[in-house]
Amino acid sequence: xxxxxxxxxxxxxxxEHLLVGExxxxxxxxxxxxxxxxxxxxxxxxxxxxxxxxxITRHIQLKATFIGSATSxxxxxxxxxxxxxxxxVLVYFNxxxxxxxxxxxxxxxxxxxxPDIENLKTAKHTKGNATGLKLDRPNIRVLNKGSFVKFDTxxxxxxxxxxxx
Numbered sequence: 001x002x003x004x005x006x007x008x009x010x011x012x013x014x015x016e017h018l019l020v021g022e023x024x025x026x027x028x029x030x031x032x033x034x035x036x037x038x039x040x041x042x043x044x045x046x047x048x049x050x051x052x053x054x055x056i057t058r059h060i061q062l063k064a065t066f067i068g069s070a071t072s073x074x075x076x077x078x079x080x081x082x083x084x085x086x087x088x089v090l091v092y093f094n095x096x097x098x099x100x101x102x103x104x105x106x107x108x109x110x111x112x113x114x115p116d117i118e119n120l121k122t123a124k125h126t127k128g129n130a131t132g133l134k135l136d137r138p139n140i141r142v143l144n145k146g147s148f149v150k151f152d153t154x155x156x157x158x159x160x161x162x163x164x165x
Contacts, residue, residue, distance in 0.1 A: 012062075022154045057085060061087070075123045088106040
């Protein structure tokens, strides 16, 4: 086991903070100064952060994986579709340096709702029940990496999230 699997919760929170820092830094550098970040008090609707800039509010579910990972699917909560401009941001990072990028985005244009996810494959629990059966997770859908749009820079991701600054 590596430190990445042993300390995955720590790493996940670190990547989240690094991404928020990069978004705030871009807002600063463009003299936009409008980006605000909030966190939900409870985790029940599928998003990790709320970001608002240029009059656009985004409920963002964050996913992170290291460059070279074979992961090709990601689980998303159906409640994300009920939020204004809900979206999923997949952040790739360098395993050694923790540098971020590229970024992958699943969602719609600023101000538009998440594309329909109801008909995506329903996720299953990773562990079986007492009989070994892996039951469905009715509120979770499986999203293929091919559904995401790739952005090489934080500038392009920011524009996708909030329009031109």
